Amino acid sequence: MEYGSIEREIHIEAAPEIVYEVISTPEHLREWWPDDADLVPVPGATGTVTFGDPSAPDAKVQPLTVVEADPPRRFAFRWVYDEGVAAAPGNSLLVTFDLAPSGGGTLLRFTESGYREHGWEAAVLEELYRDHVAGWDHFLPRLVGYLDRLVSAP
DSSP states (O other): OOOOEEEEEEEESSOHHHHHHHHHOHHHHHHHSOSEEEOOOSTTOEEEEEESOTTSTTOEEEEEEEEEEETTTEEEEEESOOTTSOOOBTTBEEEEEEEEEETTEEEEEEEEEOTGGGTOOHHHHHHHHHHHHHHHHHHHHHHHHHHHHHHHOO
């Protein structure tokens, strides 16, 4: 296995404008991905996503930096980098959501890349990659389910 990037394509029965809002704003992110999110969806903005109870000492807080915000076509951010360090290629992972109209909905192309460029030891790289594959395989279907509920709500 190369551990270079994670890629998924998902068809969502919602307009790109709605999908974009759900993947880029804290109030929607909290519904399908992290337990808490604090970010402004503009390029260069920094924020955090938190997994676990934000008030608990074992909560995992990840800084992130918005790289691209082009509604309703693309939202991208860097994460998994050391706090206090500016996110850049080689020290972080890049998550990209590309959205394209498809039928009455949206084709979402998801990519998380930067694993090999980070310079982790092989065992650390493999463990982190497998952990993120399992994570995205859990969270992306939650995104679809949340969007389904959102667009079908009266």
